[in-house]
Amino acid sequence: MQELIREKNRLRQYYKSLRLGISPQIKAEADNGIFLSAVQFLKDTAPSQVLCYVSSPPVEADTRQLLSYLLDCGTETAVPLCIKGTNDMVFYRITSMSQLKKGYFGIEEPDAVSCIPVEICEDSVCFVPGLAFDEGHYRIGFGKGFYDKFLASYRGISAGICPEYCLERSLPHEIHDMAVDYVITDKKIMYKYNKHGEV
Numbered sequence: 001m002q003e004l005i006r007e008k009n010r011l012r013q014y015y016k017s018l019r020l021g022i023s024p025q026i027k028a029e030a031d032n033g034i035f036l037s038a039v040q041f042l043k044d045t046a047p048s049q050v051l052c053y054v055s056s057p058p059v060e061a062d063t064r065q066l067l068s069y070l071l072d073c074g075t076e077t078a079v080p081l082c083i084k085g086t087n088d089m090v091f092y093r094i095t096s097m098s099q100l101k102k103g104y105f106g107i108e109e110p111d112a113v114s115c116i117p118v119e120i121c122e123d124s125v126c127f128v129p130g131l132a133f134d135e136g137h138y139r140i141g142f143g144k145g146f147y148d149k150f151l152a153s154y155r156g157i158s159a160g161i162c163p164e165y166c167l168e169r170s171l172p173h174e175i176h177d178m179a180v181d182y183v184i185t186d187k188k189i190m191y192k193y194n195k196h197g198e199v
Helices: 002-021 024-045 064-073 146-151
Strands: 049-052 076-082 089-094 100-102 108-110 124-128 132-134 157-161 182-184
Touching (some): 024 064, 024 157, 064 076, 076 146, 089 146
Parallel strands (some): 049 124, 124 157, 157 182
Antiparallel strands (some): 100 108
């Protein structure tokens, strides 16, 4: 177990360094490709509600363009607020990017004063961050455990976001690590047989 944890930590640092070393042009091209793939994915799935993290540059794949697109389309859009001292997240609906402010870990989060928490429905899509994903739809996250805990009881569709250069054949994972239903890269949308009966 300790060896697995050490390997995941090593990979976490490797992918952080890889992402930080990518040129701004390559990152911008990957981010735009991910946005186009995500838009196509949303057209295919037609969710009534979208849960989406707010990306933290320069490591994470950009989601701000996607969030702006969702708001412009009038889609019910909710972003997570992390509860300090726990591994819990509460998703709050936003209607404008101006409702975000710096929160836990310096990440932009919804302003709990001007936003209201949403009741998460099964007809929803949750975009999941990750430093790397593999062909089995497991991921190397940032090690805080928020999304693994959330996904354990989530009944909607989960979709990981990842640039193609951080996609691997296989990554180490533990019993509590949750695979996502789909992986969206700048090159493709990866489907798998999952709890929704899709292939």
